[in-house]
Amino acid sequence: MNEPVLPPAELQVLAAEFASGLLEGADRASAMKRLAEDAVFADMVSVWQENAAQWTAQLAPEPVPETLWPRVQAALGHSPAIAAARSEVANDGLANGRAWRMTAFFAMAATVVLAVALGVVLASASRTALVPPPTAQPPMIAEARPPNIAQISDDSGATLLSAAYYPQDGTLTMNVADLQSADMAPELWVLDKQGVPHSLGLLDNSGSLTIRISKEMRELLVNEAILAITIEDRATAPHAAPTGKIIGTAKLSEI
Amino acid sequence: MVEPISEVGLSALLVSVGRGDCDALQQVYQLTSGRLFALCLRVTGNRSAAEDVLQEAFIKIWNRAPAFDPELKTSWSWLSTITRNSAIDWYRAHHRRQFVGDYAISSIEDEAEPVLDRIIREERENRAAALLQDLPPEQRDEIQSIFYMGLTYSELAAREGVPVATLKSRIRRAVLAVRKNFDHE
Numbered sequence: 067m068n069e070p071v072l073p074p075a076e077l078q079v080l081a082a083e084f085a086s087g088l089l090e091g092a093d094r095a096s097a098m099k100r101l102a103e104d105a106v107f108a109d110m111v112s113v114w115q116e117n118a119a120q121w122t123a124q125l126a127p128e129p130v131p132e133t134l135w136p137r138v139q140a141a142l143g144h145s146p147a148i149a150a151a152r153s154e155v156a157n158d159g160l161a162n163g164r165a166w167r168m169t170a171f172f173a174m175a176a177t178v179v180l181a182v183a184l185g186v187v188l189a190s191a192s193r194t195a196l197v198p199p200p201t202a203q204p205p206m207i208a209e210a211r212p213p214n215i216a217q218i219s220d221d222s223g224a225t226l227l228s229a230a231y232y233p234q235d236g237t238l239t240m241n242v243a244d245l246q247s248a249d250m251a252p253e254l255w256v257l258d259k260q261g262v263p264h265s266l267g268l269l270d271n272s273g274s275l276t277i278r279i280s281k282e283m284r285e286l287l288v289n290e291a292i293l294a295i296t297i298e299d300r301a302t303a304p305h306a307a308p309t310g311k312i313i314g315t316a317k318l319s320e321i
Numbered sequence: 322m323v324e325p326i327s328e329v330g331l332s333a334l335l336v337s338v339g340r341g342d343c344d345a346l347q348q349v350y351q352l353t354s355g356r357l358f359a360l361c362l363r364v365t366g367n368r369s370a371a372e373d374v375l376q377e378a379f380i381k382i383w384n385r386a387p388a389f390d391p392e393l394k395t396s397w398s399w400l401s402t403i404t405r406n407s408a409i410d411w412y413r414a415h416h417r418r419q420f421v422g423d424y425a426i427s428s429i430e431d432e433a434e435p436v437l438d439r440i441i442r443e444e445r446e447n448r449a450a451a452l453l454q455d456l457p458p459e460q461r462d463e464i465q466s467i468f469y470m471g472l473t474y475s476e477l478a479a480r481e482g483v484p485v486a487t488l489k490s491r492i493r494r495a496v497l498a499v500r501k502n503f504d505h506e
Contacts, residue, residue: 079492079493082464082499083474083496086467086471087409088473089473090473090475114468119398121468122397122401122469123397123401125360126359127355127356127359128355128358128359129358130354130355130358134372135350138350141376142380144343220388220390220394223403224394224399243393
C-alpha cells in the first residue's frame with residue numbers, strides 16, 4: 067500500500083524534485099501518493115517550496131519597458147464600473163456563490179465544467195456523513211487496486227491538501243496544510259456529475275489524516291471527480307452546502 | 322544592489338487589489354515588476370515573450386487577488402508562483418531552447434521599507450541564503466535555476482542538451498549539498 071521506505075537523503079532528493087516540478091508521469095504520481103501518506107515527506111516538500119520562493123526574491127530586477135503597464139491596463143479594461151463590480155463581489159457576504167465560481171474558475175483546468183457546476187452550489191441541500199477514521203485496519207489489503215490521488219493547491223500553487231483514495235475499502239488518506247483557527251476549519255467537498263458539492267466532512271486537524279468515506283459518498287469519488295476545500299464554521303459542520311469561499315480544487319486521478 | 326520588497330506592505334496592497342483597487346494594483350506592479358520580469362526572462366529566455374508573460378501574470382494577479390490570503394502564503398511567494406507558472410506555460414507552449422545567462426544587475430525605485438518588514442524579510446532571506454552557502458557557484462546556480470524554471474526532467478534535459486540521467490545526477494549532487502545545510506539549521 068505505502069510507498070517504499072527511503073533513506074533520509076533519498077527522501078530529501080525526492081522532495082526537492084517534486085517541489086521544483088522536475089518529476090513527471092508515474093514518478094510524479096508516486097510522489098503525490100507519498101505526499102498524502104508521509105508527513106515527514108510533506109514537510110520536506112514545504113521547506114523546499116518556502117526556500118525556493120525566497121530565492122526568487124533575490125533575483126536582480128530587470129528594467130521593464132514603460133509600455134508594459136499601459137498594456138496591462140488596456141488588457142484589463144479598467145474602468146470605474148468594473149472596479150465597483152469587483153468591490154461588490156469581494157465585500158458582499160451574499161456574493162459567496164459568485165466568489166465560489168470565480169475562485170474555482172482560476173483554480174483548475176476544468177474551468178467550463180466547474181463554472182457551470184458551481185452555479186448550483188447554493189441550491190444544494192445534500193448532506194453527507196463522515197465516518198470516524200479506521201483504527202487498526204490498513205487502507206488496502208488483498209487485491210489491491212491503485213489509489214486515486216489528488217493534490218489541492220491554492221491559486222498560487224501552495225499545497226493545501228494531498229489525498230490518496232483507496233476505492234476497495236473507501237478510505238481517504240490525506241496530508242492537510244495548517245488551515246485551522248479557533249472557530250473555522252477546512253471542509254472537503256466532492257462535486258457530483260451535476261456539479262453539486264457534497265461534504266466529505268470537516269478536516270479539523272492538520273497533518274496526516276485518514277477517514278473512511280460513507281458508501282453513498284464513495285460513488286462520487288471516481289476518477290476525475292472534483293474535490294474542493296472551503297473554510298467553514300466548526301460549530302455547524304458538516305454543511306449541506308458551502309458557505310465559505312473555495313480556496314482550492316483538484317481532480318481525483320487514477321495512478 | 323538589489324532593493325528589498327516590503328512584505329507586509331505588499332500583502333496589504335494585494336488585499337486592496339482583491340477589493341478592486343486599481344491604484345493598489347499599479348503599486349504592486351511598481352514594487353514587483355522588475356523582479357517578476359527577471360523571473361519571466363529566466364524561464365522564457367526571450368525578452369519579448371517575457372513582456373507578454375508578465376502582462377498575462379498581472380491579469381491573473383488582478384483576477385485572483387480576491388482569493389489572496391496573507392495568512393496562507395506570503396505575498397511575494399503568491400506573486401512569484403503565479404508569474405512562474407505563467408512563464409512555464411509559455412515555455413511549454415513554445416518549446417524554446419534558447420539559454421539565458423545572467424542579466425546585468427539593475428535597480429528599481431522602491432519606497433522606504435518599514436523596520437518590521439525589513440526584519441521579517443531579512444530573516445527569511447538569510448535562512449534561505451544560508452542553505453546555499455558553501456556551495457560552488459555552478460551548483461548554487463543549478464539548484465536555483467531548477468526552481469526558477471519549474472520544468473520537468475525531460476524538458477530541462479532538452480533545453481540544456483544533456484541526457485536526463487546526467488541531469489538527474491547533477492541535481493542529486495546539488496540537492497544533497499543543500500541538504501547538508503538543512504541539517505546545520
